[in-house]
Amino acid sequence: MPDATQTKKSPAKRKPRKAAPKKPAYLFEGPDWSFDTMNRTYAAIEEIALKELGLDIYPNQIEIISSEQMLDAYASTGMPLMYGHWSFGKSFLSEERLYRKGLRGLAYEIIINSSPCISYNMEDNTMATQTLVMAHAAFGHNHFFKNNHLFRMWTDAEGILDYLEYARTFIADCEERYGEREVERILDAAHALMPNGVFRYERPARPTLREERLRHRERLAQEEAEVNYLWERLQAKQRRKGAGRRPVEQVDPRSQIQMPEENVLFFLEQYSPILANWQREILRITRHIAQYFYPQRQTKVMNEGCATFCHYYIVNRLHEKGLITDGALFEILHQHTGVITQPDFDDPRFSGINPYALGFAMMSDIKRMALEPTEEDREYFPRIAGAGNWQDILKNVWANYRDESFIQQFLSPKVVRDFHMFSLQGEERSRYYTVNGIHDDRGFRTIRNTLARNHDLSVIEPDIQVVDVDFLGDRSLFLECHMSDGARLATRDRDSVLRHVETLWGFDVELDEIGASPGTGADVS
Template identity: 35%
Template sequence: MAAYSLDELEYWNDKIEKLVWDAGLDCYEQHFEICSYEDMLCYEAYVGMPSHYPHWSFGKAYERQKTFYKYNLVGLPYEMVINSDPCIAYLMRDNTLLIHILTMAHVYGHNDFFKNNRLFKRDTRANLEMEMFKAHANRVREYIQDPSIGPDKVERILDAAHGLKFQTCRHGERKKISEEEEGTVPERLKDDLLAFLAEKGKLAEWERDLIHIVREETMYFIPQLETKIMNEGWASYWHYQILNQLELPQGLHLEFLQRHHLVIRPHQGQINPYFLGFKMFEYLDQQPGGREKIMAIRSEDRDQSFIRRYLNQELCEKLHLFSYSVQGDDIVVTEVANEEGWKTVRDNLANAVGLGSIPIIRPVGVEDGTLLLEHVCDHRELELNYAQETVKYIVDLWGGKVNLRVKIDHNPKIISCSEGKIVNIHD
């Protein structure tokens, strides 16, 4: 049994909500749902959504997290929050009262970020997203149950679309897919391989619809991927500010300090987005005009611009940041955050956040039925195993031969794949 009542949660939520408004945060109406750890595992597997179309990858994610949780290899998230209007968040029943208080304050930070950051305002429709996911789930189930289609054919298209889901427009408005002819690769599709394949590939209408579904849902998640450090840092910063004003009883306050430091502690060998985002917003709020400044930053920036503009030498040194490379079995430090190296450390980090670590593959033409693609090179070469698997997925959706132009060891090469899934690399 939980050592708290719903009345207590409502009491603390009312106090938190007042502090949220007093701080000038601007949120959607907030709903909380108490759930079991089994429910939380399901929501986590469905990336927070209460409804999603069936696919083996979600079941795999559920079983993996369940096993890790069972053997205490990972903990479950304190909260799961959805970018929707009203904003919905899940609280795990087995957590302590203090964790719920901290989580509710954290959720209001996310809520404010969802409502005000320009990427979410431009690329998502918070009042319609829940219905979109439900409609998609219903359509996919109808295709699975259709005797002329069935689960195997649906799975084949979804597998390919999932493998290519980030090969879509990343930094622009949602581009409407139409049937207008504008050449072999229309201008509106040059940076949107998934939309190009949906429109130009040899596909049945239900197959095109599945690609549209994956693409639409990816567009919903891209702002979250592009603002992970900012979003978690903003929520962590505000839960810290709010709980320090709540006048918690001593026992709860001590647990709050412990839990907060667990959330924002540095991670060995990787960046903890909670830690970096929290430290940057904390530092910026302490500068002249800080509160007004951080409000503007949360509205206008994404992780890449946030890091490039505001991760200065003082912060880099204070946070002990460095760059490294893997050379064989060894990890070699290449730059440290000193006077000479901090800009390289900053730029390397900015290039790796969000979708920066995912290569861009662009359609450039069609010759005798062969789709011609290019890797947009940014001095980082493709990992060949992934590149070869990617072209196989493209063949599935194109319905014919594919040639991908890449650079290997700085030399131009072509990765070719036909419908037989035989991959060749040649000059």
């Protein structure tokens, strides 16, 4: 069979001949990708990322998925192993419809803060896009996840996939035992409280997955004796009282509970008088997941800025080294520009400050200040201006700040000018907004402070606290919400969430809005 040997050999022969005359061989040419080109490109990116930028990353696991799978991943908040809930079905249906109608493209990638760091790349991407995506996600985001202090403090990259797996089996198990509806009732309530299910200031000891499983087993073992010890004690006390013997020390059960408590889900999990153990475990799961996502919500600008800055630097370096073609660079730059577009406030496309644009602009500006400082920079940022070592400065920034503090510290007058930013202020009763700062010397600080506040979760999200429980009376639960700037809660949502809290608490729940402005007409509904 001479035929066979020939066909086998020929491609191997052809390759070196083709590569030989051109000295700086491109990593890839043309739009098609293969695992071979991906591997080569990854290696080239890695060289730049680790040696020149000095990034520090988790091992990467890059998975190629189809567009249907991307839609699936969208629906479950990007997590590969999410438990079942109708709300994920809802988001799937709406994403699918938008996508089919062509109203929205799919993301090029999704990345998960885990170790190994999993990123999903779409198979429809061209090789140029795959290059962009790898530089952006597998290096930019990955470095940020591994190094930012919020992620280091609050998330367990090593454990999250195992934990989600555990959560999914646990919830599926509950559905089998107690019925889908019963589980859904608890999950609905828990989801409504997820933003109020995080510890903001102090992280409790983190149990490992083994401990978690062990605890779960113990809980099941105790299934029968599921009464909360506080209530038990209370009843015992009342029994004693009934027998006519006055207790020596009347301990207020409240003294055993730390209140006020900002983590409502945690409070309900620990102290709700009516929940069964499996229900408490579900609250715990949703609370953990909320906590896992909490750093991402606080670092949108920084996270995307870091990834965008990295991919921009890396692909430009690839081009400078003659590793990618002009065409590939243009394609990447076209996408890059799309991502960092900031429409003006009066543009129909405007939907707030684009975190990619702001993050990228600020980080590029830090690099500029380090290398080519102006007089203004020396005045505002004496430590950065002309320092030269922009890689170190940026790495320090990525590690130690979140959006609010990053803006507060590093927003420069130049970025404010480039964006033509201006700040507004308006009382509810007034029919006008007043401009209180524009991109000049005087307005700069106002704009910086306001923008930082706009990115501060504790300002843009209501702060709900559990303040009291009427243990000896009708067991009402009292919540408090301190309103900043005289805002008030959206009535309809507030009432539905309170109903959910009642589901979990079992008795009346009251919410006090402190410092809320008296409602206008909207309050009546």
